[in-house]
Amino acid sequence: MIPELGHGALIFALIVALVQALLPSYGLIRGDRRAIASATSAAHAQFALVLLSYLCLSWAFYANDFSVAYVAQNSHSELPLMYRLAAVWGAHEGSLMLWMLMLSGWTLAVARYHHRLPADVAAIVLATLGAVSTAFMLFILFTSNPFERLFPAAVEGRDLNPLLQDPGLVFHPPMLYLGYVGFSVAFAFAIAALVTGRLDTAWARWTRPWTTAAWLCLTIGITLGSWWAYHELGWGGWWFWDPVENASFMPWLVGTALIHSLAVTEKRGLFKSWTVLLAILAFALSLLGTFLVRSGVLVSVHAFASDPARGVFILGFMTLLIGSALLLYAWRAPKLATDAPMRMYSREGFLLLNNVFLTAAAAAVFIGTLYPLFADALNAGKVSVGPPYFNAVFAPLTLPLAFLVGLAAVVPWKRGDWRESLRRLRGIAVAAVVVGALLPWAVYDRASLGACLGTGLAVWAMLGAVHEIWRRARSGHGISSITPAIWGMSLAHVGLGVFVLGVTIVSSYSLERDVRLGPGEETELSGYRFRFDGVVESQGPNYVADTGTIRISRNDREIAVLHPEKRLYRVQRNVMTDADVDHSPIRDLYASLGEPLTDDPSGEWALRLYYKPMMRLVWGGASLMAIGGLLAIADRRYRTVSAAQRKAVAALAGARA
Amino acid sequence: MRYLIPIALVIVLVGFLAVGLKLDPRKVPSPLVGKPMPAFSLPSLDGSRTIDDAALRGRPLLINYWASWCRPCLEEHPLMMQLAARSDVNIVGINYKDSRADAQRWLARHGNPFGEIAQDVEGAAGLDWGVYGVPETFVIDAGGSIVYKQIGPMTVHDWQTEVAPRLGVRP
Numbered sequence: 060m061i062p063e064l065g066h067g068a069l070i071f072a073l074i075v076a077l078v079q080a081l082l083p084s085y086g087l088i089r090g091d092r093r094a095i096a097s098a099t100s101a102a103h104a105q106f107a108l109v110l111l112s113y114l115c116l117s118w119a120f121y122a123n124d125f126s127v128a129y130v131a132q133n134s135h136s137e138l139p140l141m142y143r144l145a146a147v148w149g150a151h152e153g154s155l156m157l158w159m160l161m162l163s164g165w166t167l168a169v170a171r172y173h174h175r176l177p178a179d180v181a182a183i184v185l186a187t188l189g190a191v192s193t194a195f196m197l198f199i200l201f202t203s204n205p206f207e208r209l210f211p212a213a214v215e216g217r218d219l220n221p222l223l224q225d226p227g228l229v230f231h232p233p234m235l236y237l238g239y240v241g242f243s244v245a246f247a248f249a250i251a252a253l254v255t256g257r258l259d260t261a262w263a264r265w266t267r268p269w270t271t272a273a274w275l276c277l278t279i280g281i282t283l284g285s286w287w288a289y290h291e292l293g294w295g296g297w298w299f300w301d302p303v304e305n306a307s308f309m310p311w312l313v314g315t316a317l318i319h320s321l322a323v324t325e326k327r328g329l330f331k332s333w334t335v336l337l338a339i340l341a342f343a344l345s346l347l348g349t350f351l352v353r354s355g356v357l358v359s360v361h362a363f364a365s366d367p368a369r370g371v372f373i374l375g376f377m378t379l380l381i382g383s384a385l386l387l388y389a390w391r392a393p394k395l396a397t398d399a400p401m402r403m404y405s406r407e408g409f410l411l412l413n414n415v416f417l418t419a420a421a422a423a424v425f426i427g428t429l430y431p432l433f434a435d436a437l438n439a440g441k442v443s444v445g446p447p448y449f450n451a452v453f454a455p456l457t458l459p460l461a462f463l464v465g466l467a468a469v470v471p472w473k474r475g476d477w478r479e480s481l482r483r484l485r486g487i488a489v490a491a492v493v494v495g496a497l498l499p500w501a502v503y504d505r506a507s508l509g510a511c512l513g514t515g516l517a518v519w520a521m522l523g524a525v526h527e528i529w530r531r532a533r534s535g536h537g538i539s540s541i542t543p544a545i546w547g548m549s550l551a552h553v554g555l556g557v558f559v560l561g562v563t564i565v566s567s568y569s570l571e572r573d574v575r576l577g578p579g580e581e582t583e584l585s586g587y588r589f590r591f592d593g594v595v596e597s598q599g600p601n602y603v604a605d606t607g608t609i610r611i612s613r614n615d616r617e618i619a620v621l622h623p624e625k626r627l628y629r630v631q632r633n634v635m636t637d638a639d640v641d642h643s644p645i646r647d648l649y650a651s652l653g654e655p656l657t658d659d660p661s662g663e664w665a666l667r668l669y670y671k672p673m674m675r676l677v678w679g680g681a682s683l684m685a686i687g688g689l690l691a692i693a694d695r696r697y698r699t700v701s702a703a704q705r706k707a708v709a710a711l712a713g714a715r716a
Numbered sequence: 717m718r719y720l721i722p723i724a725l726v727i728v729l730v731g732f733l734a735v736g737l738k739l740d741p742r743k744v745p746s747p748l749v750g751k752p753m754p755a756f757s758l759p760s761l762d763g764s765r766t767i768d769d770a771a772l773r774g775r776p777l778l779i780n781y782w783a784s785w786c787r788p789c790l791e792e793h794p795l796m797m798q799l800a801a802r803s804d805v806n807i808v809g810i811n812y813k814d815s816r817a818d819a820q821r822w823l824a825r826h827g828n829p830f831g832e833i834a835q836d837v838e839g840a841a842g843l844d845w846g847v848y849g850v851p852e853t854f855v856i857d858a859g860g861s862i863v864y865k866q867i868g869p870m871t872v873h874d875w876q877t878e879v880a881p882r883l884g885v886r887p
Contacts, residue, residue, distance in 0.1 A: 292787070292790070299787050301787060332719070336722060339722075340722075343726070350733065370737045371737060374730065374733055374734060374737065377730075378726075378730050381726055382723065382726060382727075382730075385722045385723035385726055386723055388719060388722065388723070389719040389720045389722070389723055392719050393719050429732070431849060432732060432733075432736045433732055435736070436732050436735040436736055445783070445785050445786070445813065446785050447785070447813075573821065573824055573825045633794070633872070634794045653825055653826060653827070654797070654826065654827045665824075665825065665827075667825055
């Protein structure tokens with residue numbers, strides 16, 4: 060009965076979403092305040108129904124109800140509880156349920172905060188979110204119903220894909236979806252701006268925290284995915300330019316551009332139509348990601364079981380949503396744009412450059428990801444685009460961003476003076492050049508142009524961000540006058556510097572060694588001695604593993620014991636590599652098991668050992684960016700209602716009444 | 717006018733995606749299926765000799781396009797190693813757009829499932845074979861004709877249901 064309850068709740072949620080999309084719009088046209096206000100109640104009801112439906116599906120997993128086809132395909136009674144609950148989003152149908160839960164959650168959040176918005180803006184935002192919900196719910200109910208029964212019921216489940224049985228992957232999809240779906244709020248605000256014609260400073264202020272929130276979730280989601288790939292795939296890499304990684308990276312790049320252009324729209328009232336376009340694009344790319352992953356038009360490791368019918372459906376509603384948004388844009392945006400004069404040498408000028416580089420980087424990723432598809436569709440022959448393309452294109456497009464971060468920090472809004480900037484940046488520039496030139500030599504004994512350039516730019520970006528805080532703290536009002544938004548921005552920029560430094564050092568100075576070792580034998584890598592103590596068989600809840608023991612010592616002192624594993628999952632019969640890593644702030648020591656080289660697994664093994672300096676900085680930098688986003692949202696400016704705003708809301712309410 | 721550019725780009729993109737759905741790389745069989753394998757002549761990975769299509773005729777085999785930079789190749793690698801251990805399955809590897817050193821390091825690290833390995837550095841032979849990306853696996857019959865093309869990593873399920881029957885061996 061419980062799965063049917065869940066199915067029923069989802070159908071009711073669809074009806075409520077339809078009401079949420081239509082009734083407020085009707086209310087706006089007719090000036091009916093009760094119809095306008097219905098959006099809020101609809102948002103609450105929708106969230107309750109979707110949550111109920113989601114909990115019913117989770118219950119089926121919890122109770123091992125293998126009469127539900129989706130549970131039978133993706134769970135197993137031996138699967139630990141944590142993974143059973145995470146298995147809800149382990150495949151296509153359930154991950155859409157998670158998507159839906161997030162969407163109704165964001166909608167609820169907007170509805171609860173909407174008293175700060177004018178009624179017409181709030182109504183259109185909620186109606187737009189209702190329309191997006193309607194599309195997704197139709198998609199779930201017609202092509203991907205997770206509550207479908209299996210008759211006769213399966214005796215045992217087929218187990219969750221072992222790739223997904225990892226703590227990192229438990230949290231990766233929810234964070235990623237929170238980010239993807241979060242851009243629907245920015246999208247809805249863009250639609251509201253186009254419809255009502257309110258594309259002003261207040262609009263930018265309403266939109267900013269939502270955009271930052273979505274961006275920060277996406278940042279965390281992408282970082283977790285990369286962390287997982289690093290630990291689980293067993294060959295030391297952390298980013299692979301896989302189509303699905305790219306699908307999450309494109310909205311991130313455009314979302315980052317959006318955050319910056321929103322800042323300009325709020326502070327200076329410029330870039331208005333561009334900001335709205337970016338908001339539409341960020342969500343469009345999130346939808347495109349969904350389409351690419353689920354339709355099977357591209358080959359990827361992540362791909363869900365592909366089904367052309369689903370592809371057609373997503374393509375259809377993506378075209379409808381984004382197409383109508385862009386038509387609205389083409390119709391309304393020309394009237395909203397203002398051509399205020401702008402100087403290039405000013406903060407807004409540099410933010411424009413920032414947007415140019417970020418969108419160009421997104422376009423480069425977009426082309427690389429879809430190029431095989433374009434070429435195929437045009438009969439231009441079959442091609443593949445691998446990491447070589449992305450690595451060649453991406454660094455030249457993103458390193459200038461690190462340069463801009465340091466430069467823009469000292470340039471004021473409206474008009475900058477390059478002599479003044481030069482004076483302020485002299486010290487930082489000298490520090491960046493000196494550290495960039497010396498650090499690679501001093502610490503790692505050898506250097507390349509890339510290593511020096513990357514290190515220098517990283518130092519430049521970090522010092523630039525710190526300098527801004529220092530300058531504000533010294534000027535007039537002291538350190539307590541610095542708002543959380545400024546702290547957040549500076550922290551995120553320091554994070555970018557830390558990230559660039561990490562990537563530079565890891566890619567320039569990693570050492571790896573493939574060795575063949577028997578029990579008791581040793582090898583040396585970058586001053587660390589790795590002793591292999593053989594492999595023993597061990598039992599997990601639903602797998603058997605060959606567990607190796609590697610003792611690492613330096614200067615005859617043992618510093619770590621690693622246990623890399625090769626796991627054979629019993630139900631699906633596939634082998635997974637589980638690497639083990641010893642972390643320290645300055646280096647990772649990474650070991651993974653290759654193949655046994657003798658018939659007896661207690662004999663010799665091929666081992667992969669890596670020394671990866673500064674690897675923590677890659678994750679640390681990404682985490683700082685996310686924390687920066689969190690600080691920025693916490694800024695009170697976004698939560699207090701200004702007197703002028705309150706007056707506007709009251710006036711509007713009066714006009715409607 | 718310039719405000720219409722985004723919608724125009726989206727229309728073009730949707731057109732491509734719609735065509736892309738029909739060209740579904742996993743579902744649509746290669747036009748080469750049923751035809752003799754394309755003629756090629758490539759250096760072996762160790763550089764010691766040349767491998768051509770004529771030398772490969774006469775017995776059923778799998779031709780696997782792979783590269784050391786290809787992550788999905790690692791996914792199917794354990795299965796390839798299992799198949800390589802059997803006496804009734806021959807796998808010829810074609811190393812695609814890769815450097816010799818990288819490929820050899822990859823094989824040393826993960827194990828070598830291939831009886832013979834040819835190297836297609838420029839991807840020129842890959843064009844003749846219609847290789848879309850790596851990995852791709854072709855099933856060749858004793859007469860040298862392509863009977864099946866697996867796009868993307870081969871799973872145990874693919875092996876059992878599609879590949880083994882066409883190769884004429886037990887799954």
